[in-house]
Amino acid sequence: MRLHVVDHPLVAHKLTTLRDKRTDSPTFRRLADELVTLLAYEATRDVRTEQVDIETPVGPTTGVKLARPRPLVVPILRAGLGMLDGMVRLLPTAEVGFLGMVRNEETLEASTYATRMPEDLSGRQVYVVDPMLATGGTLVAAIQELIKRGADDVTAVVLLAAPEGVEVMERELAGAPVTVLTAAVDEQLNEQGYIVPGLGDAGDRMYGSA
Numbered sequence: 001m002r003l004h005v006v007d008h009p010l011v012a013h014k015l016t017t018l019r020d021k022r023t024d025s026p027t028f029r030r031l032a033d034e035l036v037t038l039l040a041y042e043a044t045r046d047v048r049t050e051q052v053d054i055e056t057p058v059g060p061t062t063g064v065k066l067a068r069p070r071p072l073v074v075p076i077l078r079a080g081l082g083m084l085d086g087m088v089r090l091l092p093t094a095e096v097g098f099l100g101m102v103r104n105e106e107t108l109e110a111s112t113y114a115t116r117m118p119e120d121l122s123g124r125q126v127y128v129v130d131p132m133l134a135t136g137g138t139l140v141a142a143i144q145e146l147i148k149r150g151a152d153d154v155t156a157v158v159l160l161a162a163p164e165g166v167e168v169m170e171r172e173l174a175g176a177p178v179t180v181l182t183a184a185v186d187e188q189l190n191e192q193g194y195i196v197p198g199l200g201d202a203g204d205r206m207y208g209s210a
């Protein structure tokens with residue numbers, strides 16, 4: 001597993017406003033969307049392309065377009081949904097799958113309650129999106145499922161990560177073709193499994209529920 005922390009002033013600026021508890025839900029959603037677009041730009045640096053011949057109004061030239069099989073974007077429900085638009089804006093030909101996962105707030109273990117994606121992901125590049133890499137349990141389970149279906153290149157795009165979660169990912173996905181891309185790695189997890197300083201419960205802040 002490879003970790004990539006995106007170092008960019010606009011990323012840091014948007015993340016700071018997301019962290020601020022005074023930021024309301026509509027602003028949080030808009031900023032999360034903008035931040036994902038910036039992260040998606042970095043996350044797709046190695047997206048596969050193929051050569052195409054085209055004609056400009058002036059003459060023939062050779063360029064590239066996104067290769068087949070199409071990349072797959074998989075938001076982890078619920079909070080990952082808030083990151084979907086930002087990803088597909090930059091990957092318009094991507095297919096979208098869904099993974100519904102929930103963590104038990106006492107044991108912090110992840111379980112899957114819904115899966116909607118192709119059975120066979122052989123040769124596919126997959127972008128799995130979830131705002132918070134906390135304990136790592138959810139993302140590890142999601143990525144193991146993607147690899148089991150044949151995905152040969154998985155990028156997890158997260159807004160924020162905890163060092164504990166990064167460590168779990170490194171241990172459980174050692175040697176796997178996986179990149180984790182994030183705007184920041186924070187200090188630690190607290191006893192409730194929240195990232196400190198973090199930004200609180202990403203789903204609640206996006207959707208305004210308590």
Ligand code: URA
Pocket residue numbers: 132134193194195196198199200201202203
């Ligand atoms: N999930 C969240 O939404 N926030 C955290 O801090 C950790 C997990």
